[in-house]
Amino acid sequence: MTATRLLVLGVVRMHGAAHGYQVRRELLTWSADKWANVQPGSIYHALKKMTAEKLLEQVETENGAGPDRTAYRLTEDGETEFQVLLAKYLSQSGDPDASQDAYRLGAALTFLTALPRERAISLLRQRATQMEGQRAAVADVLDHGTSWGQPEHVTELYRLWGTQVEATVGWARDLITRLEAGEYVMADDPGRSFGESPQ
Structure with missing residues (x-):
C-alpha cells in the first residue's frame, strides 16, 4: 500500500x-x-x-x-x-x-495529531524498538560480515544503513519526549488538532 x-x-x-x-x-x-x-x-x-x-x-x-x-x-x-x-x-x-x-x-506524521497522545507515543515506541533491533543487526554484520564471506567493501552499505537507522531512532525518541512534554495539540487535547474533521 x-x-x-x-x-x-x-x-x-x-x-x-x-x-x-x-x-x-x-x-x-x-x-x-x-x-x-x-x-x-x-x-x-x-x-x-x-x-x-x-x-x-x-x-x-x-x-x-x-x-x-x-x-x-x-x-x-x-x-x-x-x-x-x-x-x-x-x-x-x-x-x-x-x-x-x-x-x-x-504520511503518518502528517496526521500524527489525529491520534490521542498516549496512542501516538505507544506507536512511536514500537517503531523505535523495531529500529533498535535493526541497529543491532547492522552492528552484527559490521562485526562479522567479512567472516560470512561478504566482500570487505560491502560493509560501507551497512555503515550507511546503520547511520540512517541511528538517526531515525534518535529522532523517534526525541519526538516521544516532546509528545510526553505536551508538544502539539493531539486528538484528545482541548482545541482542534490538525487533521480533525470539522464535524
Missing part, C-alpha cells in the same frame, strides 16, 4: 467532504509529490478505488452540476481504514523498499 491512500483519506477527513481537485491542491500545497511520491493521477485513482471499496462515499455539492462538483466523505469503514493505516505506518519499520517506508512514515 502506498502513502497516497492514507493522505487522501486524511485530507477528505480533515475537510469533512472534499472534491478531487481540493484533495489534489491540498497535497500539492504540502509538496507531497516530493516527500511522499504522490502523483496527481494517483489521487483521482485513489478516490475512485476507495469509493468502490466503500471507504469513501460521493456527496453532491453546489447543486450537483458536473463531475467536478462531486465531493467525497469518509464512511465509517473509511474512518477505520484511516486509523489502521495511520497506526501501521507510524509504528512499523523495515519495509524492504526504504523509500516506501519513508513515504509512509511521512
Whole structure:
C-alpha cells in the first residue's frame, strides 16, 4: 500500500467532504509529490478505488452540476481504514523498499495529531524498538560480515544503513519526549488538532 491512500483519506477527513481537485491542491500545497511520491493521477485513482471499496462515499455539492462538483466523505469503514493505516505506518519499520517506508512514515506524521497522545507515543515506541533491533543487526554484520564471506567493501552499505537507522531512532525518541512534554495539540487535547474533521 502506498502513502497516497492514507493522505487522501486524511485530507477528505480533515475537510469533512472534499472534491478531487481540493484533495489534489491540498497535497500539492504540502509538496507531497516530493516527500511522499504522490502523483496527481494517483489521487483521482485513489478516490475512485476507495469509493468502490466503500471507504469513501460521493456527496453532491453546489447543486450537483458536473463531475467536478462531486465531493467525497469518509464512511465509517473509511474512518477505520484511516486509523489502521495511520497506526501501521507510524509504528512499523523495515519495509524492504526504504523509500516506501519513508513515504509512509511521512504520511503518518502528517496526521500524527489525529491520534490521542498516549496512542501516538505507544506507536512511536514500537517503531523505535523495531529500529533498535535493526541497529543491532547492522552492528552484527559490521562485526562479522567479512567472516560470512561478504566482500570487505560491502560493509560501507551497512555503515550507511546503520547511520540512517541511528538517526531515525534518535529522532523517534526525541519526538516521544516532546509528545510526553505536551508538544502539539493531539486528538484528545482541548482545541482542534490538525487533521480533525470539522464535524
